[in-house]
Amino acid sequence: MEKQINSLIRLSGVEIEKEQREILQEELQTFLHYAQIIDKAPDFEDDKLSTSESFMVDDVAVDWQGNLLENAPVLKESSYLVPPQQSKKHHEAKLEQSKTSTLENWEVVIGLEVHAQLLTKSKLFCRCSTEFGKTPNANTCPVCTGQPGALPVLNKEAIRMAILAGLAMNCEINNHSVFARKNYFYPDSPKSYQISQFEKPLCSKGHIVIENEEAQQQQVRLNRIHVEEDAGKMIHVGTPGIWGAQASAVDFNRTSIPLIEIVSEPDIQTPYQAKEYMTMLRTILVSMNICDGNMEEGSLRCDANVSLRKKGESELGVKTEIKNLNSFKAVERALEYEIKRQKEILDSGNVVEQQTRLWDDNKQKTLIMRTKEDSHDYRYFPDPDLRPVEVPAEWVTNLRSELPQMPLERKEQYLGYGLSQKEAIYLMHNPHYAAYFEDIRAIHPNAKAISNWFFSEILSYVNARSSQIHITPQDFADFLQAIDNEEISGKIGKQVVKEAFMSNKGLMQVIEEKQLRQISDEGAIAKIVEEVLQKNEQQVAAYRGGKTTIFGYFVGQTMKASHGKANPGMVNKILREKLDG
Amino acid sequence: MVQSCLTQLPLQQLTKLLQQREISCREILQAYLDKIHTFNNHLGAFLQVADREKLLSLADESDARWQKKQNKSALDGIPIAIKDNIHVHGLKTTCASRLLHNYSPPYEATCVEKLREAGAIFIGKTNLDEFAMGSTTENSATQQTHNPWDINKVAGGSSGGSAVAVSAGMSPLALGSDTGGSVRQPASFCGIVGLKPTYGYVSRYGLVAYASSLDQVGPMARDVYGATQLLNAIGGFDERDSTSIRSAPVALEALQRNIAGKKIAILGEISNYINPHVAKVFEQSIESLRSLGAEVTEVEFPFFDYVVAAYYLIATAEASSNLARYDGVKYGQREERKTYQEMLTATRSQGFGKEVKKRILLGNFVLSSGYYDAYYLKAQKMRRRICHLLNNILHSYDAIVTPTTPNTAFTKGESEQDFMKVYVADVTTVIANLTGLPAVSIPCGMVENLPVGLQIIGGALQEQQILNIAYQFEKTQQKQFIPKLENIDTQQQIVHKNIATQNKAHQSFSEQLQQVRASYKAQPQHSRIYNNDLANHVAKEVTICGWVHKINKLGGVEFMIIRDATGFAQVVVENSSEKYELETVVRVTGIVAREKRSPYGEIEIAKPQIEVVGHSYAAPPLSMSTNPEGFNLPTVLDNRPVSLRNPQILSTFKIQSLVVRFFSGYLRSQNFFEIKTPKIISTGTEGGSNIFPLDYFGRKVYLAQSPQFYKQTMVGSGLERVFEVGPVFRAERHSTTRHLNEYTSLDFEMGFIHNEQDVIDMQEKLLRHIFQNLQQTYADYVTDRTLDLAIPDTIPRIHFLEALEIIKSRGGKAVQQDDDISSIGEQVLHKYCLEEHNSHFVYVIGYPQQKRPVYTMPDERLPGYTRSFDLLYKGIEITTGGQRIHDYEMLCENIRKGGGSLEDVKDYLSIFKHGMPPHGGLGMGLERLTMKIMGHDNVRHASLFPRDIHRVSP
Numbered sequence A: 001m002e003k004q005i006n007s008l009i010r011l012s013g014v015e016i017e018k019e020q021r022e023i024l025q026e027e028l029q030t031f032l033h034y035a036q037i038i039d040k041a042p043d044f045e046d047d048k049l050s051t052s053e054s055f056m057v058d059d060v061a062v063d064w065q066g067n068l069l070e071n072a073p074v075l076k077e078s079s080y081l082v083p084p085q086q087s088k089k090h091h092e093a094k095l096e097q098s099k100t101s102t103l104e105n106w107e108v109v110i111g112l113e114v115h116a117q118l119l120t121k122s123k124l125f126c127r128c129s130t131e132f133g134k135t136p137n138a139n140t141c142p143v144c145t146g147q148p149g150a151l152p153v154l155n156k157e158a159i160r161m162a163i164l165a166g167l168a169m170n171c172e173i174n175n176h177s178v179f180a181r182k183n184y185f186y187p188d189s190p191k192s193y194q195i196s197q198f199e200k201p202l203c204s205k206g207h208i209v210i211e212n213e214e215a216q217q218q219q220v221r222l223n224r225i226h227v228e229e230d231a232g233k234m235i236h237v238g239t240p241g242i243w244g245a246q247a248s249a250v251d252f253n254r255t256s257i258p259l260i261e262i263v264s265e266p267d268i269q270t271p272y273q274a275k276e277y278m279t280m281l282r283t284i285l286v287s288m289n290i291c292d293g294n295m296e297e298g299s300l301r302c303d304a305n306v307s308l309r310k311k312g313e314s315e316l317g318v319k320t321e322i323k324n325l326n327s328f329k330a331v332e333r334a335l336e337y338e339i340k341r342q343k344e345i346l347d348s349g350n351v352v353e354q355q356t357r358l359w360d361d362n363k364q365k366t367l368i369m370r371t372k373e374d375s376h377d378y379r380y381f382p383d384p385d386l387r388p389v390e391v392p393a394e395w396v397t398n399l400r401s402e403l404p405q406m407p408l409e410r411k412e413q414y415l416g417y418g419l420s421q422k423e424a425i426y427l428m429h430n431p432h433y434a435a436y437f438e439d440i441r442a443i444h445p446n447a448k449a450i451s452n453w454f455f456s457e458i459l460s461y462v463n464a465r466s467s468q469i470h471i472t473p474q475d476f477a478d479f480l481q482a483i484d485n486e487e488i489s490g491k492i493g494k495q496v497v498k499e500a501f502m503s504n505k506g507l508m509q510v511i512e513e514k515q516l517r518q519i520s521d522e523g524a525i526a527k528i529v530e531e532v533l534q535k536n537e538q539q540v541a542a543y544r545g546g547k548t549t550i551f552g553y554f555v556g557q558t559m560k561a562s563h564g565k566a567n568p569g570m571v572n573k574i575l576r577e578k579l580d581g
Numbered sequence B: 001m002v003q004s005c006l007t008q009l010p011l012q013q014l015t016k017l018l019q020q021r022e023i024s025c026r027e028i029l030q031a032y033l034d035k036i037h038t039f040n041n042h043l044g045a046f047l048q049v050a051d052r053e054k055l056l057s058l059a060d061e062s063d064a065r066w067q068k069k070q071n072k073s074a075l076d077g078i079p080i081a082i083k084d085n086i087h088v089h090g091l092k093t094t095c096a097s098r099l100l101h102n103y104s105p106p107y108e109a110t111c112v113e114k115l116r117e118a119g120a121i122f123i124g125k126t127n128l129d130e131f132a133m134g135s136t137t138e139n140s141a142t143q144q145t146h147n148p149w150d151i152n153k154v155a156g157g158s159s160g161g162s163a164v165a166v167s168a169g170m171s172p173l174a175l176g177s178d179t180g181g182s183v184r185q186p187a188s189f190c191g192i193v194g195l196k197p198t199y200g201y202v203s204r205y206g207l208v209a210y211a212s213s214l215d216q217v218g219p220m221a222r223d224v225y226g227a228t229q230l231l232n233a234i235g236g237f238d239e240r241d242s243t244s245i246r247s248a249p250v251a252l253e254a255l256q257r258n259i260a261g262k263k264i265a266i267l268g269e270i271s272n273y274i275n276p277h278v279a280k281v282f283e284q285s286i287e288s289l290r291s292l293g294a295e296v297t298e299v300e301f302p303f304f305d306y307v308v309a310a311y312y313l314i315a316t317a318e319a320s321s322n323l324a325r326y327d328g329v330k331y332g333q334r335e336e337r338k339t340y341q342e343m344l345t346a347t348r349s350q351g352f353g354k355e356v357k358k359r360i361l362l363g364n365f366v367l368s369s370g371y372y373d374a375y376y377l378k379a380q381k382m383r384r385r386i387c388h389l390l391n392n393i394l395h396s397y398d399a400i401v402t403p404t405t406p407n408t409a410f411t412k413g414e415s416e417q418d419f420m421k422v423y424v425a426d427v428t429t430v431i432a433n434l435t436g437l438p439a440v441s442i443p444c445g446m447v448e449n450l451p452v453g454l455q456i457i458g459g460a461l462q463e464q465q466i467l468n469i470a471y472q473f474e475k476t477q478q479k480q481f482i483p484k485l486e487n488i489d490t491q492q493q494i495v496h497k498n499i500a501t502q503n504k505a506h507q508s509f510s511e512q513l514q515q516v517r518a519s520y521k522a523q524p525q526h527s528r529i530y531n532n533d534l535a536n537h538v539a540k541e542v543t544i545c546g547w548v549h550k551i552n553k554l555g556g557v558e559f560m561i562i563r564d565a566t567g568f569a570q571v572v573v574e575n576s577s578e579k580y581e582l583e584t585v586v587r588v589t590g591i592v593a594r595e596k597r598s599p600y601g602e603i604e605i606a607k608p609q610i611e612v613v614g615h616s617y618a619a620p621p622l623s624m625s626t627n628p629e630g631f632n633l634p635t636v637l638d639n640r641p642v643s644l645r646n647p648q649i650l651s652t653f654k655i656q657s658l659v660v661r662f663f664s665g666y667l668r669s670q671n672f673f674e675i676k677t678p679k680i681i682s683t684g685t686e687g688g689s690n691i692f693p694l695d696y697f698g699r700k701v702y703l704a705q706s707p708q709f710y711k712q713t714m715v716g717s718g719l720e721r722v723f724e725v726g727p728v729f730r731a732e733r734h735s736t737t738r739h740l741n742e743y744t745s746l747d748f749e750m751g752f753i754h755n756e757q758d759v760i761d762m763q764e765k766l767l768r769h770i771f772q773n774l775q776q777t778y779a780d781y782v783t784d785r786t787l788d789l790a791i792p793d794t795i796p797r798i799h800f801l802e803a804l805e806i807i808k809s810r811g812g813k814a815v816q817q818d819d820d821i822s823s824i825g826e827q828v829l830h831k832y833c834l835e836e837h838n839s840h841f842v843y844v845i846g847y848p849q850q851k852r853p854v855y856t857m858p859d860e861r862l863p864g865y866t867r868s869f870d871l872l873y874k875g876i877e878i879t880t881g882g883q884r885i886h887d888y889e890m891l892c893e894n895i896r897k898g899g900g901s902l903e904d905v906k907d908y909l910s911i912f913k914h915g916m917p918p919h920g921g922l923g924m925g926l927e928r929l930t931m932k933i934m935g936h937d938n939v940r941h942a943s944l945f946p947r948d949i950h951r952v953s954p
Ligand SMILES: [Zn+2]
Pocket: A123, A126, A127, A128, A139, A140, A141, A142, A143, A144, A145
């Protein structure tokens, strides 16, 4: 009992006097008695509460009076200062870099929990804007700072996006799901609980397909996708990092931004696959415009569970959870490190301890964050402030019809156009370029020509300047047509692209302004040739006298006279006719 | 017409009188405010009462609307008390908790917003059990609330304050919140009507949550009509509360309907829980219902045992999570500790009372892993079952009736001893919370002079049904449930006196109304006048106030000298038996008479009535009537709070106040804006070591040495001309007659100048304004001396190098140190200027660069010297000023040359980077100026509470 009361005191964040402890014990007995009373009640059917229509509001980012919130933050605090976290020592694993990287007879089991911020305008439970990079606590209101008496109201758009994600990942969409409170104390959690989904998530089961190291398609099953709110951000003063900071300030701008958590089954076997899985998830989310996929800004985050087991065994080994993986590279590196670490422990005959570890990108190591003993008791229970989410089947059907093409299908399509593997993969992971590509193709169907110019010219300028493509699909198509018509040569074409990017002009605009169009009018070229031959009577005589090696001279003179714009093929042809004819 | 006074009227009659314009909203409000004024100390209903003047002006607005028949609703101008766990704009929400004792909500509850739109007036916030956890209001961390029927009994709870406010006539209507009976049970204990609406009928947005799935805001009133009007005003769907529901208001005419034929159920097993006296009253009530034609039948409900069990498991679970947000990070009374965990635990342990802590712990137990299924889940299933059963009954019946509570009001302290008794007492009320059904409590009789309530429970959204039954039942009651407040405190005669005038039951209402009206219109006999105004009231009776300054006895007569802020008055006391200690605070009413022999304006006050309003328990340590020049300075300063009472000492600060007034006034007339800048800063302005470091949450910060950077910033902001009167801090270890470590700086800064001469011109005009105004007014404040306030037509301006020459020629080398002007040098200069220019003032211009901060504008004509100046007054420097560098590159260059880092001052530099006009300004030391004006020899005389190297108190 004493131990139980101590643990309750820790969970509750309150200390009580001795005599109160005795009263508490007595009352716990009363509660036990209550539970027994209820137990003794005659059996009855678990009839459901009358299902009430779920209530959601539109995604509008305005206050309740209808004013845009941008310039009118309700709360004025620029920061909420808190004392530092309890200092803990980093237990760094003292490990020599293992020489062998083979796994010998071990098998790796990886499961990922991916958090993706949804691109709604307003937050999940209030109407604050979700805009990134505002001054601290500019995007806050009584609801998302957990003021007494404030209540959450669900943003419908977040549910729409989460359903889309579920459909894209082949999930079952549950027409009845429930928001629950996950209780824990942390300064960035203003209510001291996170509203999440626990027993009844919005989406269950599902899978996505990735390509593994052998370029073979592999299915990764999903356990669930649920909707939850993000936490605030801690700004640590003093030494960087959570521990050892002198003080911290809390910025609640991020608080309550909608997240979906995508939980995979432990179907991933290598760090490479984990990275591919993440990449594929990102592509799917970005192509549906429900997440910006920016890992540096934390719009997409990943925790990984990893364990090792003897080959052939079916039971899972003890796992560790790795947090703070904020790039694709970090996912891969951290897992490699962690696998190596676990393998060494197991090889030496020891057992892996169940831990939560933190990836340190600077040290390229995982560090211990908490052990199983410190693990939280989150005391989940359905949030009484929110009604269950009822999703009508019709809504799901409509959303299903909105689904865009999925990445691997897209890749197949581009391979079918004759694009290289590399080009097809690039377009798969860059859906907005794929869309651009398709827009051009609708006007100019030669996919190969588009990809040649797109990958070797356009993209290199875009990447070099990390700019947007300013060339419209129509302009691009016209440009390709001009090349097809031999109105400009390939060489001139490259100059045109360069000039277009230098001056931020359209391709056709450059061609027109610089008058770069080739002369392909036979009469016009013949006229220039005529003039050239007249001016060079001696050479003509020499040629005709058998010195045919100077043919190139006439070509050169003609090109010069046409300012380089004459179609070289035609020049050749006409010169031969005139000289030889 | 009911024979009772204004604050005993039920709402229905108040509304009628308002409609007929027989009474005004102002009169209603004043009557209730007076009742609060008289009784709140005894009953403890209100935690806060709103500002009287503001309330009255709202009442006047309402009256104007009623007059034009444009009243916003029936509640326009009606005072309403709000339980202090519901947010009202402009009032604190404390939840009667230490933790939230200072919490001002940043928004208003939806139900309050709706009432505001209806024109209602929020008279104050009422007491409750901390965070609404309790059923006696004894768990309030702030104050006790007493039952007006018997102050040894509890008011009930948790909405005890609201119930008492209505019952005792301190507010006609009130809002409470009901989680397990918290509106109905105190309503029953206090003999008023309280309603818990259907869950979701009233938005919970802005109600501080206790148990979210059970909480509901409910109306409290003297009558069913009042509760109905209030319900209609607060009900309805709210898009800020996902659990609120769409509902129709209750039709008032429906209340009038006959209830003959209504089918009413009573729950058979309930008699096991009910006190026999209460049971008897309940039986009588059932007879009354039958007499109205209702069919009352007993039905089975074998679930009472489970009701309280399920309720406490669910309520504590939700509470533990709802109260987790009070972690000290965002609001509330934080206990500072080194780590977040420690801060959290200390804040919660010290902020919450024991009942709250207990319920949090129990709730976390219910939810914790391993127990959740056995407790919480089971309780929820039981809850569903109870719902099912009650709904089945209400399918066949129009309503269920029970006694609201098994007992009448508990004796104080009873709950502490036997909490189970209190828990079980909830059995009748919590069924409505668990099922979400509406229930109303209405007074139905008395047991041993304590009221008993009848509860009527209806089907979901059947408020109209139960209110109709309640209204008809109310009409059958012979008695009005109004407590006799005379009994409240026999020891306090003053209460009796007030009651006697306020509560004469034999007078007719209209007579009383006349009386009430008259008391509002009549002015107090005399409003107080100041001593310096007595000459205008000769031969009239006046009231003056002040301190007993001195008593002179002459023959059988005492001459009592009364001191106030403006001066003295002589009061002639004949045949006095009273002894007055010096400094006793008195209010004296008497006749103003001319008397040539009186040294105080040849006036005295005769036939005085003297009322002591503040006792003096000992003679003061310093005499107030002695010339303070005889005191030694340390004694004066050690006893500063008292020595300031000496009028001669105080006069310095009256003059100081005038200096500030004229300073600000003149600058305002010259288009200067007053600014207020921070005094906690991250880097020093002037650099150097004379800056106070400070621990700021573990960071090292400093106290500002001057508002320099911010002044300049504000010039650049486009205000162009700014000034500030504020403290500056100098960590100089000087112990002289001229130095203070904290002093008040009169600063200004102005843009678009040509050079430092514009700044000097401005100051000259400013000084002339201050000194000329002082000359005209000072005699009203300083009577013991004349002040030398001469200021020349032009103040001499001499260059620094010239000044050195003068000093050298007059005092030799001794007065010159480090190329600077020493304090002796300053005195030499003073003497020189007085002799040569007949001026106490002199400007010294053009200090060397190394003596001045890096931002000082160099003098392009004289390399190494700057466009800066000091103003010396009577031989002491009272001003430092100059033109500042306004060009970004020049400033950067100067800082670099000075060895400074641009990074350190990058915020400051950003002003200049984006265009800054040529500008300059100065700072003037208020204490030094006052000291010289008053002719003191030590600056400490001119500082209220001097801060020097040795002294930080008083
Ligand atoms: Zn918000």
